[in-house]
Amino acid sequence: MNIVISINDLKENCTGCGACSLACPCKCITLSPDTEDFMFPTIDENKCIGCGKCIEKCHIKHDFESNKCFTPVGFCAWRQDNIRLCSSSGGIFSSIIDSLCDKNTYVFGAAFSNDWKSVVHIRCNSNHYSRLRKSKYVISQITNSLYEAKSELQKGNKVIFSGTPCQIAALYAYLGCDYKNLITIDVLCHGVPSQKMYKKHLDFISKGREVVLVDFRPKGNGWNARFNVAFSNGDVYNKDQMHDWYLYNYFQNTFLRRSCYHCKYSTSNHIADITLGDFWYIEKYKKEYANEPGVGLVICNTQKGLDCFKHLEGIHVEEVDSDYYSYIYRSRENTYNRNKRDQFFAEKKHKNTELLEKFFKAKVFAIDILVKAKRIVKKAGRKD
Numbered sequence: 369m370n371i372v373i374s375i376n377d378l379k380e381n382c383t384g385c386g387a388c389s390l391a392c393p394c395k396c397i398t399l400s401p402d403t404e405d406f407m408f409p410t411i412d413e414n415k416c417i418g419c420g421k422c423i424e425k426c427h428i429k430h431d432f433e434s435n436k437c438f439t440p441v442g443f444c445a446w447r448q449d450n451i452r453l454c455s456s457s458g459g460i461f462s463s464i465i466d467s468l469c470d471k472n473t474y475v476f477g478a479a480f481s482n483d484w485k486s487v488v489h490i491r492c493n494s495n496h497y498s499r500l501r502k503s504k505y506v507i508s509q510i511t512n513s514l515y516e517a518k519s520e521l522q523k524g525n526k527v528i529f530s531g532t533p534c535q536i537a538a539l540y541a542y543l544g545c546d547y548k549n550l551i552t553i554d555v556l557c558h559g560v561p562s563q564k565m566y567k568k569h570l571d572f573i574s575k576g577r578e579v580v581l582v583d584f585r586p587k588g589n590g591w592n593a594r595f596n597v598a599f600s601n602g603d604v605y606n607k608d609q610m611h612d613w614y615l616y617n618y619f620q621n622t623f624l625r626r627s628c629y630h631c632k633y634s635t636s637n638h639i640a641d642i643t644l645g646d647f648w649y650i651e652k653y654k655k656e657y658a659n660e661p662g663v664g665l666v667i668c669n670t671q672k673g674l675d676c677f678k679h680l681e682g683i684h685v686e687e688v689d690s691d692y693y694s695y696i697y698r699s700r701e702n703t704y705n706r707n708k709r710d711q712f713f714a715e716k717k718h719k720n721t722e723l724l725e726k727f728f729k730a731k732v733f734a735i736d737i738l739v740k741a742k743r744i745v746k747k748a749g750r751k752d
């Protein structure tokens with residue numbers, strides 16, 4: 369087998385996890401940004417001995433489906449204290465950590481870097497995991513976490529590993545087996561943009577001001593996604609997805625990683641023990657929950673996940689028939705259309721950030737006007 373060709377063939381599906389580079393006995397795989405600013409592995413052909421260990425540890429080639437024998441169970445849930453307000457949806461991630469962690473437990477997950485300009489996948493202990501709270505709509509690099517999680521598991525320490533569904537797939541493929549002392553948590557995943565795209569947008573709106581907070585899920589204006597930035601001089605930038613260029617294009621799938629457009633993990637076949645999501649359209653399930661400040665959809669995909677979830681305290685919880693939440697899955701079930709992405713990356717080659725933002729802002733503005741016009745027409749219709 370020509371290993372160099374095999375790894376290059378994976379480009380459309382590669383999630384940049386770096387497991388192949390950790391597995392290589394010759395240290396001849398390096399991860400570096402491609403022309404679209406996403407990390408990809410490259411093999412030094414002169415050093416490669418063709419052993420195939422890189423492909424063996426790559427999650428793309430793994431068959432996760434055939435071992436499944438558990439029917440997932442879904443819940444509508446939220447944490448009953450103020451931690452819910454510091455979380456994206458129901459705060460159940462924090463409840464799991466609070467309930468399962470002891471001093472020999474390590475929690476892995478995504479946090480903003482200290483200067484807020486990137487997102488890092490880090491290891492924490494039970495007292496210092498608050499940085500992991502809330503969704504960051506940016507890719508996080510898990511290569512170090514894979515290595516550290518494996519070594520903690522082998523020492524017999526408990527590991528709670530959280531991330532996007534493909535990151536959990538990468539962990540299992542890298543470990544090669546499940547561990548009794550491992551719990552995995554993933555999210556219902558829309559997809560991820562590159563670190564550079566996020567940093568460029570943050571720099572663009574900062575205009576030299578020092579950033580002291582970034583929050584994609586502030587709860588002050590209801591329960592939704594926003595691009596919220598606070599600066600050291602007291603200024604605040606706080607816009608919803610119809611008015612922020614980055615968020616708008618994130619939800620329009622303009623610049624996600626290639627693998628997100630035909631992702632096999634973020635549909636109803638999750639690999640993690642527990643999957644967490646926003647229970648969007650909660651009012652369709654129960655009208656009286658419409659004004660709750662964040663409700664979680666929790667899916668236990670394994671017996672281990674269900675056993676953990678059943679022990680959580682201080683949460684409101686009700687089991688939900690899959691008919692109620694299938695519409696949330698459905699929105700991610702199909703592959704995304706790639707046209708907008710192709711157009712964006714073609715334009716990106718010729719435009720700097722400012723021009724690019726202006727170019728796509730014009731579209732956001734036009735859609736905003738259209739939405740407002742539709743609302744006015746609808747209102748006028750009701751009066752008649």
Ligand SMILES: Cc1cc2nc3c(=O)[nH]c(=O)nc-3n(C[C@H](O)[C@H](O)[C@H](O)COP(=O)(O)OP(=O)(O)OC[C@H]3O[C@@H](n4cnc5c(N)ncnc54)[C@H](O)[C@@H]3O)c2cc1C
Pocket residue numbers: 454455456457458459460461462476477478479487500501502503504505506507508530531532553555556557558559560644645646647648664665696
């Ligand atoms: C990139 C992304 C896309 C998402 N898309 C959807 C969606 O389309 N529909 C939906 O219903 N829910 C989606 N979610 C999940 C949802 O936003 C909440 O994260 C989830 O409901 C858990 O909320 P919580 O209140 O229980 O805990 P929180 O405290 O909000 O959850 C924090 C958890 O998210 C993980 N996390 C945060 N950012 C990242 C990241 N960049 N990479 C990997 N892990 C991360 C942390 O490691 C931690 O495990 C998405 C989350 C992310 C990170």
Ligand code: SF4
Pocket residue numbers: 371391392393394395396397411415416417418419420421422423
């Ligand atoms: S085939 Fe072996 S030596 Fe070559 S890149 Fe893969 S792991 Fe490294």
Ligand code: SF4
Pocket residue numbers: 375378381382383384385386387388389408409422425426427428538
């Ligand atoms: S192991 Fe990870 S980084 Fe390497 S080719 Fe596979 S998906 Fe890409």
Ligand code: SF4
Pocket residue numbers: 383532533534535557558559560625627628629631632633634
């Ligand atoms: S959509 Fe799929 S490939 Fe993209 S980040 Fe989410 S799980 Fe990974």
